[in-house]
Amino acid sequence: LPGVTDVLVNGPNEVWIDRGDGLERAEVAFPDDQAVRRLAQRLATAAGRRLDDASPYVDARLPDGCRLHAVLPPIAPRGTCLSLRVPRRRTFTLDELVEAGSLPPEGAAWLRGIVQARLAFLISGGTGTGKTTLLSALLGLVEPANRLVLVEDSGELNPHHPHVVRLETRPPNVEGAGEVTLRDLVRQALRMRPDRLVVGEVRGAEVVDLLAALNTGHEGGCGTVHANAAVDVPARLEALGAAAGLGREALHSQLAAGVDVVIHLVRDRTGQRRVAE
Structure with missing residues (x-):
């Protein structure tokens, strides 16, 4: 989404975004927590990192420059948590x-x-x-x-x-x-x-x-x-x-x-x- 600097997934039905003016609830939902987990694992793999039960959290940079952080259950007891920091494409004077x-x-x-x-x-x-x-x-x-x-x-x-x-x-x-x-x-x-x-x-x-x-x-x-x-x-x-x-x-x-x-x-x-x- 244009202008989005952060995407925060707290669960399949709880997605927040920040366009620079504070957090707002996004009209996005996942089928279930397994879908959130699979997305987090795909992103971790794209970053060349491991995310599974043996390594239940990851902090990495994606090829496009986005910063990825994800935590799996039971470390996150309510379900997989996913955070994406989107770098600004333009530099302000x-x-x-x-x-x-x-x-x-x-x-x-x-x-x-x-x-x-x-x-x-x-x-x-x-x-x-x-x-x-x-x-x-x-x-x-x-x-x-x-x-x-x-x-x-x-x-x-x-x-x-x-x-x-x-x-x-x-x-x-x-x-x-x-x-x-x-x-x-x-x-x-x-x-x-x-x-x-x-x-x-x-x-x-x-x-x-x-x-x-x-x-x-x-x-x-x-x-x-x-x-x-x-x-x-x-x-x-x-x-x-x-x-x-x-x-x-x-x-x-x-x-x-x-x-x-x-x-x-x-x-x-x-x-x-x-x-x-």
Whole structure:
């Protein structure tokens, strides 16, 4: 369906979609839960992944770029649950985001200044607040001569820029071998002469290598992170760093020295995505 960003199947008679204005019930139904299960398994197979009683959940990227997540019973006791995140096919400019009400004109000027000054920044917010959309728009403002190296779980960023190099993670195969993590990719990206290192979503041990890079001459690095408010970002990164063995004091000192700006997005009760702080 045109404009749909998310498809959520909670059961054969409960399908929800999001067109960007909040969730709405779709007039779609499956014959029974087995039909939902078969669809989820076909999609998992298309993504080169396994979904069965021995591996009852999957998180994968489909060949067309859609992000797939599925869970089978009994992990999902009411029946198979299926979630699809549809990547936006077009990239919005900062001016278009102003027209859409996502930020005021003076906010757009401030964001342009951040990019032009080569400040390191993180975009924070909850799920579906438009972090990837805003990051793509800001990357489109980077000087054309700059080399952007994007590190992502799945290729959601789509900046209008002439020099973009993409690196994407790879899950382990059915034997559990061959995994390539975001942390692996951040380390590889640093050897590829990036003018701007971009991490699509900071959510694991890669925070250690990203902060180290931002503190050793890699100006203008950026990424997104899940957080409920800008003030919560240090605590979120602290938790990620602790899991990777980085102490609280070390992380806070690197964060303070390496990250210049946090841009926080929210989605209000009407479904409008906007820059809050």
